[in-house]
Amino acid sequence: GAGVSQSPSNKVTEKGKDVELRCDPISGHTALYWYRQSLGQGLEFLIYFQGNSAPDKSGLPSDRFSAERTGGSVSTLTIQRTQQEDSAVYLCASSLGLGVSEKLFFGSGTQLSVL
Amino acid sequence: KQEVTQIPAALSVPEGENLVLNCSFTDSAIYNLQWFRQDPGKGLTSLLLIQSSQREQTSGRLNASLDKSSGRSTLYIAASQPGDSATYLCALEIGGFQKLVFGTGTRLLVSP
Numbered sequence: 682g683a684g685v686s687q688s689p690s691n692k693v694t695e696k697g698k699d700v701e702l703r704c705d706p707i708s709g710h711t712a713l714y715w716y717r718q719s720l721g722q723g724l725e726f727l728i729y730f731q732g733n734s735a736p737d738k739s740g741l742p743s744d745r746f747s748a749e750r751t752g753g754s755v756s757t758l759t760i761q762r763t764q765q766e767d768s769a770v771y772l773c774a775s776s777l778g779l780g781v782s783e784k785l786f787f788g789s790g791t792q793l794s795v796l
Numbered sequence: 797k798q799e800v801t802q803i804p805a806a807l808s809v810p811e812g813e814n815l816v817l818n819c820s821f822t823d824s825a826i827y828n829l830q831w832f833r834q835d836p837g838k839g840l841t842s843l844l845l846i847q848s849s850q851r852e853q854t855s856g857r858l859n860a861s862l863d864k865s866s867g868r869s870t871l872y873i874a875a876s877q878p879g880d881s882a883t884y885l886c887a888l889e890i891g892g893f894q895k896l897v898f899g900t901g902t903r904l905l906v907s908p
Binding site (some may be wrong): 685716723724725726729737739740772774784785786787788789790 | 830832837838839840841842845885887895896897898899900901
């Protein structure tokens with residue numbers, strides 16, 4: 682596609698519910714990243730996928746958060762038993778994944794509001 | 797832990813002014829530094845990327861410099877325009893493969 686696509690753009694949920702956020706990276710990009718942007722914390726790294734390698738999950742804040750990437754393309758970030766502190770903008774990015782120091786291309790994000 | 801601070805937090809200038817945004821970081825062991833802009837309700841757009849071995853990068857009216865020894869980077873915007881209004885973020889790649897640590901951001905408003 683022309684850019685990184687994320688859906689939904691907005692999600693309102695009740696505390697305790699599970700949510701799934703979707704990311705379609707740029708075609709041909711092997712690296713995919715999830716970041717979270719919240720008022721109190723700024724932008725934080727969550728998880729990174731590169732090809733068929735095991736993902737780097739070091740940024741996930743708790744075991745309620747998980748992510749998968751199917752077929753080396755689309756990724757889903759799942760938050761179980763959502764809490765109010767999970768409210769944030771979740772940003773996905775992709776890159777060619779050939780090495781360090783590459784430009785990242787970001788999607789417009791999913792604004793998650795937990796009531 | 798790497799701390800990244802941007803000054804000023806907000807800046808309002810009239811069109812045509814040259815301006816400088818600052819980014820400071822505490823640990824000089826970085827792979828690169830990037831400057832992004834973020835428009836309201838949108839994702840981030842990469843503006844400039846400076847490798848750790850480089851001192852500066854230029855793109856159009858934008859010039860970014862990097863001084864690792866002092867833990868500082870600056871983004872210079874020449875002849876500012878209303879379309880430059882956005883939040884500007886610096887980000888450091890510290891662990892390889894785009895594990896970026898972002899700064900606190902500078903919100904820029906350029907008035908016509």
